[in-house]
Amino acid sequence: MTDRVPVLKIGDILLVSIQTDLEDQMVMDLQDDLSHRIVETNAKGVVIDISALEIVDSFVGRMLATNASISRILGAETIVVGMRPAVAMTLVELGLSLKGVRTALNLERGLRLLRRLTAAPADRA
Amino acid sequence: MKQYATGAPAETVAVTSSSDVVTARQMVRTLAQRSGLSLVHQTKLVTAASELGRNMLVYGGGGVVRAAPVSDEGRRGIFVEFTDEGPGIPDVELALTDGWTSGNGMGLGLSGAKRLVDEFEIESGPGGTTVRIVKWGR
Ligand SMILES: Nc1ncnc2c1ncn2[C@@H]1O[C@H](COP(=O)(O)OP(=O)(O)OP(=O)(O)O)[C@@H](O)[C@H]1O
Ligand SMILES: [Mg+2]
Numbered sequence: 001m002t003d004r005v006p007v008l009k010i011g012d013i014l015l016v017s018i019q020t021d022l023e024d025q026m027v028m029d030l031q032d033d034l035s036h037r038i039v040e041t042n043a044k045g046v047v048i049d050i051s052a053l054e055i056v057d058s059f060v061g062r063m064l065a066t067n068a069s070i071s072r073i074l075g076a077e078t079i080v081v082g083m084r085p086a087v088a089m090t091l092v093e094l095g096l097s098l099k100g101v102r103t104a105l106n107l108e109r110g111l112r113l114l115r116r117l118t119a120a121p122a123d124r125a
Numbered sequence: 126m127k128q129y130a131t132g133a134p135a136e137t138v139a140v141t142s143s144s145d146v147v148t149a150r151q152m153v154r155t156l157a158q159r160s161g162l163s164l165v166h167q168t169k170l171v172t173a174a175s176e177l178g179r180n181m182l183v184y185g186g187g188g189v190v191r192a193a194p195v196s197d198e199g200r201r202g203i204f205v206e207f208t209d210e211g212p213g214i215p216d217v218e219l220a221l222t223d224g225w226t227s228g229n230g231m232g233l234g235l236s237g238a239k240r241l242v243d244e245f246e247i248e249s250g251p252g253g254t255t256v257r258i259v260k261w262g263r
Binding site: 022025057059062084087093094095 | 143144146147150151154164165167168169171172175176179223230231233234236237238240241
């Protein structure tokens with residue numbers, strides 16, 4: 001049994017703060033947990049904080065991309081926040097574009113972006 | 126690849142599970158920090174090690190990661206070797222193509238790892254696969 005990354009519900013948002021170096025099994029479990037929790041809680045948005053992650057390799061990158069697509073189909077927007085500059089530079093060279101993954105510099109900006117994206121269409125700027 | 130002078134005895138991690146890949150990654154990170162590699166260089170090296178360690182586990186059935194600090198003409202760097210006794214890679218050139226995968230990966234591990242380091246070498250045959258990489262500081 002490996003540890004699981006906690007998924008916290010705050011209002012209609014799910015917050016995932018990754019605090020440890022991820023084993024592949026934890027990455028797969030997180031992807032499962034998130035899709036279930038989105039449906040279960042009717043969440044409108046997901047914020048994944050990766051500021052503690054020292055690397056993002058193809059496995060984690062794929063999870064972030066897949067999660068963005070799955071959550072969109074389930075009616076929630078995902079924002080990945082806090083990617084370290086060295087990680088971003090490495091991802092590009094690795095060849096991962098993370099197309100379709102919305103990102104924000106930090107948690108505060110991520111939440112602001114999410115609020116804008118999930119606002120009712122009528123009051124959307 | 127040249128035989129570089131090593132600054133310390135090699136450290137090894139046997140990889141038989143995905144938690145061992147994490148351990149190997151951490152070993153490489155510690156060595157890179159100790160050798161004074163910049164944060165970006167460390168990140169690139171550890172990411173490459175993660176890809177190659179996972180390949181070794183998934184396709185090679187596990188193996189051994191060996192790492193050591195090396196130096197050459199005043200430069201300091203880290204050498205890492207990944208050895209498995211799996212089925213080998215039938216067509217290395219094809220495997221190094223961006224996007225080529227025999228399974229359901231993204232086919233970025235080998236080609237991406239090669240881009241992230243300064244030196245990269247693969248020896249592969251029916252008896253197994255060995256990948257050697259070096260990342261220099263600065
Ligand atoms: N150690 C190995 N032993 C045998 N075959 C290997 C080994 N490493 C890589 N391969 C082969 O080379 C292919 C390409 O590897 P690469 O890491 O680039 O992509 P992937 O593992 O399929 O996907 P990704 O790494 O993007 O998730 C693999 O699909 C596999 O067939
Ligand atoms: Mg791979």
